[in-house]
Amino acid sequence: MKTKFEPYYAVIFTSTQGEQIEGYSEMAEKMELIAKEQDGFIGIDSARNDVGITVSYWQDLDSIKKWKQNSEHLIAQRKGRSQWYNWYNVRICKIKKEYEYSSP
């Protein structure tokens, strides 16, 4: 995910899962699709090995707050806690500086 630099925000979501992951990848896919439709959404990157890291980028803190309170997202958060995640951490950050490299 690339962005043109301007003041914007990142949500770093780090998590570990238990044995029971039925339904997880469908829900993750669905949430990504819905997130992309939200006001203020800029982009998202995800990867998972021992730990899962999803970083989503937003124009402002208000957009992040609204996405946290989105009704379908609330259902996913509840399911995440009751079924899939052993642990997670959410960090809300302001991007101060950014640089990029592309191979020639």
Add this chain to the structure above:
Amino acid sequence: MKTKFEPYYAVIFTSTQGEQIEGYSEMAEKMELIAKEQDGFIGIDSARNDVGITVSYWQDLDSIKKWKQNSEHLIAQRKGRSQWYNWYNVRICKIKKEYEYSSP
């Protein structure tokens, strides 16, 4: 990686690799070990699927700058550009807020 909340910083390193990844995982492991010895280092999380995401956490911007200029890290950065990465992006962020969940 867990942290007790206080003002601190994250470096979000996002990358895609080419076909040639010989020597990459050894170098990544070595860099993680060296990073952990640096002043101001707090923690690191990594995962890679289509995209690789490494987030390292630091006490202040000065520690991040020094790590970027670390001589062994400079060699790794050069090798990264010439051999392993098609593309990467580095974002330096200030953590504004953090919360965590652990299953009961």
